Amino acid sequence: MNPLLAHDPLRSPVRIDADRLWARLDDLAQIGAVDGVGGARGNCRLALTDADREGRDLVVGWMRDLGLEVIVDVIGNVFATLPGTDPTAPAVMIGSHIDTVRTGGRFDGNLGVLAGLEIIEALIDSGYRTEHPITVAFFTDEEGSRFAPDMLGSLVYVGGMAVERALDICAVDDGARLGDELARIGYAGSAPCPAPAPPKCFLELHIEQGPILEDAGITIGVVEGVQGISWTEFTLTGRSAHAGTTPIAARRDPLLVAAQVVAEVRMLCRDLGGSQVATVGRFEPHPNLVNVVASQVIFTVDLRNTDDLVLIEAERRLLEFVEQVAQAESVSVQTRVLSRFAPVDFDHGLAELIERCARSEGASSLRLPSGAGHDAQMLARICPSAMVFVPSVGGLSHNLAEYTDPGDVAVGAQVLADAVLASAVLLSGERVNRSTDSR
Numbered sequence: 015m016n017p018l019l020a021h022d023p024l025r026s027p028v029r030i031d032a033d034r035l036w037a038r039l040d041d042l043a044q045i046g047a048v049d050g051v052g053g054a055r056g057n058c059r060l061a062l063t064d065a066d067r068e069g070r071d072l073v074v075g076w077m078r079d080l081g082l083e084v085i086v087d088v089i090g091n092v093f094a095t096l097p098g099t100d101p102t103a104p105a106v107m108i109g110s111h112i113d114t115v116r117t118g119g120r121f122d123g124n125l126g127v128l129a130g131l132e133i134i135e136a137l138i139d140s141g142y143r144t145e146h147p148i149t150v151a152f153f154t155d156e157e158g159s160r161f162a163p164d165m166l167g168s169l170v171y172v173g174g175m176a177v178e179r180a181l182d183i184c185a186v187d188d189g190a191r192l193g194d195e196l197a198r199i200g201y202a203g204s205a206p207c208p209a210p211a212p213p214k215c216f217l218e219l220h221i222e223q224g225p226i227l228e229d230a231g232i233t234i235g236v237v238e239g240v241q242g243i244s245w246t247e248f249t250l251t252g253r254s255a256h257a258g259t260t261p262i263a264a265r266r267d268p269l270l271v272a273a274q275v276v277a278e279v280r281m282l283c284r285d286l287g288g289s290q291v292a293t294v295g296r297f298e299p300h301p302n303l304v305n306v307v308a309s310q311v312i313f314t315v316d317l318r319n320t321d322d323l324v325l326i327e328a329e330r331r332l333l334e335f336v337e338q339v340a341q342a343e344s345v346s347v348q349t350r351v352l353s354r355f356a357p358v359d360f361d362h363g364l365a366e367l368i369e370r371c372a373r374s375e376g377a378s379s380l381r382l383p384s385g386a387g388h389d390a391q392m393l394a395r396i397c398p399s400a401m402v403f404v405p406s407v408g409g410l411s412h413n414l415a416e417y418t419d420p421g422d423v424a425v426g427a428q429v430l431a432d433a434v435l436a437s438a439v440l441l442s443g444e445r446v447n448r449s450t451d452s453r
């Protein structure tokens with residue numbers, strides 16, 4: 015037995031190459047690069063755009079370079095697999111996403127996918143084998159910026175939405191149909207979705223996207239679950255009127271109603287307390303002119319809570335308030351649910367495993383919930399799933415200045431590797447000389 019294995023069964027003898035991982039993060043970040051203020055450099059690779067295709071092509075090229083079997087399913091999710099010694103064993107899956115928001119960072123999603131690729135490459139280089147296959151995956155349209163809802167590819171993968179319905183979703187920006195865009199960029203695959211058989215388990219490394227780890231001086235976040243998410247789009251319709259000649263009493267101003275809602279969602283958070291957050295993120299008055307009372311306002315409200323009952327209460331109070339203020343101004347209300355996911359608890363055994371792997375690597379760890387939605391919460395519906403967080407500098411994400419320290423990236427990827435290799439059952443006696451293998 016390998017002395018390292020004998021000494022500490024969770025500190026894997028397979029060591030990731032942090033520089034290689036960092037270089038790949040850099041390479042992928044060149045695609046759809048966007049420069050921000052103060053030298054910040056982020057990314058715009060909205061789902062199924064040309065930039066997304068370029069990013070996909072680069073990552074798939076790396077997968078093929080490693081000799082992995084690459085599969086694309088009908089919703090464009092991509093899976094690359096290194097076989098294990100047991101051909102009937104289910105795969106341990108590592109994954110995340112490589113699409114970004116319009117002003118995204120270089121780590122969000124990309125880190126989880128490229129760390130997975132690095133673990134597979136390090137395993138191949140080491141000559142060790144695992145009993146279970148290891149699959150690295152990236153899922154279509156995780157961000158939901160172009161096609162709602164978010165986490166769409168993983169949602170369809172777990173059977174949460176019919177693929178036909180998903181293919182018919184139209185882009186919020188240019189109205190393009192998702193299925194047409196998939197075909198256009200060459201990623202309308204043929205593998206069935208939902209998956210015919212679930213993986214053994216799913217592990218996702220991700221940046222925290224918040225300030226908790228950095229503030230606490232902790233390197234590894236062991237994610238216990240994901241808070242529930244509720245997105246609603248409101249369309250308020252009143253009557254366009256002249257700003258100078260229309261008496262106040264005669265106005266039906268949807269902008270006044272919308273403004274009250276913006277203020278109310280903050281009050282709602284104060285009232286409900288706990289982990290409740292609420293955000294009006296999109297706000298579009300029409301015709302948006304200086305001397306015209308608006309005819310219509312479209313805006314969105316994003317509500318999140320780790321407790322589903324409180325989240326339901328927040329939704330109820332919000333709707334009640336909107337109806338009430340709209341009625342007072344004789345404005346009509348139309349609502350559309352863009353996304354609704356209940357809170358998710360991750361697998362306790364896997365969380366414990368990650369904690370022990372962090373300890374084995376001499377890294378500090380902290381349990382915390384995720385404030386953002388992730389593909390792992392979808393996979394949790396079909397197999398034991400868990401997440402590893404690494405700190406975000408300044409808590410910044412969905413921001414061109416998003417950054418994570420290279421040292422933290424290295425530790426996070428190694429902790430993920432240890433957890434993956436323990437789950438896939440690393441065989442210490444099965445070391446083979448890979449130099450003669452065709453790669």
Ligand SMILES: [Zn+2]
Pocket residue numbers: 111122123156220388
């Ligand atoms: Zn992400």
